[in-house]
Amino acid sequence: MQIAIKAKCGNATQQQLELRQQWPFWDTGGLLAKDGIIDDEIESLRWMSLSDPANDENAQRQRTARENKSKANFYRLWEGQKHTLGEDYKDMLLSLHLRGVALYEQAKYAEAEDIHRQVWEGRKQTLGEDHKDTLLSLHWIGMALDNQAKYAEAEHTHRQVWEGRKQTFGKYHEYTLASLYLRGMAFYKQARYAEAEDTHRQAWEGQKQTLGEGHRATLLSRYWLGQALYDQEKYTLAAEAYQDAWEGRKRALSENHEDTLSSLYWLGLALKKQAKYAETEVAFYRLWEGQKQTIGEYHKDTLSSLHRLGQTLYYQEKYALAAETYRDAWKGRKRALGENHAKTLLSLNQMRNALSKSSASAKKRKPR
Structure with a gap:
């Protein structure tokens, strides 16, 4: 040729x-x-799209000239x-x-x-x-x-x-x-989720055979198979898919890679949908710890994970721990989003609910 x-x-x-x-x-x-x-x-x-700041007019002119x-x-x-x-x-x-x-x-x-x-x-x-x-x-x-x-x-x-x-x-x-x-x-x-499920399953099965179970492409198909299952409310199967994707990505990419943490996030949601709150707590705690290291303690996604951790504690009737967790989320959101942001106010409201439940539980346990 x-x-x-x-x-x-x-x-x-x-x-x-x-x-x-x-x-x-x-x-x-x-x-x-x-x-x-x-x-x-x-x-x-x-490289021009990576090196030139979008708000720099001179850089923009240079980029246009190069294009x-x-x-x-x-x-x-x-x-x-x-x-x-x-x-x-x-x-x-x-x-x-x-x-x-x-x-x-x-x-x-x-x-x-x-x-x-x-x-x-x-x-x-x-x-x-x-x-x-x-x-x-x-x-x-x-x-x-x-x-x-x-x-x-x-x-x-x-x-x-x-x-x-x-x-x-x-x-x-x-x-x-x-x-x-x-x-x-x-x-x-x-939103053709049943067809997406079938197609991603075929891709995943084929990639396991051709590329290996731990290949990034195989794990990507497994992750999206989980998404298609989740959107059909097949939460048990979705959790299995996310678990596989998370475990595989930990090995292939690292524990705190964004794709690994994304798999862990959706695993937590799928477990929560099944009311498996103890397992959900572990997932969101790991996610929060990973996000603190990668995107920072006061990133909005890190704070969302902390808020969700508070929810799982609340659902397990661990009200004192839930209140403490919501308080941390509220303080972080005040700093990152502002005192009157809807999510800041949500964390504050949930903290108050948890404190009320904790106080009521303490009174019930108090000997008469």
Whole structure:
């Protein structure tokens, strides 16, 4: 395979360039890179959004200038190949594909969708409908639709990619399973929870076989299977899924990683829905401790976890401890949110209720 833009990729081999075309969807750090290959133009687009403060007008102008330069470079490359190699030649389509990816990374999803549709049509003609690169273009169309909240269209597109990749790669290939996961997400976003459950379960089962039970993608599917179950009020099964995701993410990511803590949060909620308050208490205590270390003691989410911990203590009739916990949440929320914020007042009210219950319980225990 001759690559017309080979000069932009240094000493990249054919295999490396092809690998870049088939990035795993969960590997966000390697979106456009395999074995250290990153296009200079794409790299500049990625980092400009991270390094320039949004409220700095000069930085904004510089970012716009760099974006325009990158656009011009891509279009110049594309136009040159179009005249030299022909409208539908595969190397021109690769250049246009990279343009579509750059637009996607800039959150210009409608433009990215349009570009990827052009590439998809061209690749269908030159490579065939089920060629891996044709399916990759369709995959990117689905991603662009997802990010425009066009979930019904996205689901249909991800289904097409999934069906095509089953034929091209096999049912249990990681790219096939990635498309299945994305289809499950499109179902979930439409509140089609039963279909989301079935799809995420298929993805999870396949990823366990292909990638291993502790792989990040496998754990991601397990987590979203839990979400689909929770939204159908299947709280026992949801808790099992969240437990698996939490345990796996502790090993794969670390105990206090945001994804690990997210799994623990939903585990706590699923246990609470089952009135398993002692287990809920343990979950929310761990969550609160983890959040204190990662996002800080006075972050609104940390304080919400502390408030929920107070609730679980209250439900177990541990009124004195509940009152103390609500007091800490109230003081923290006064500092973080303001004295008259609704959540601050809620913690204050709950503290008063717990104090009243504690006082009443003490009177009952007092010997006459």
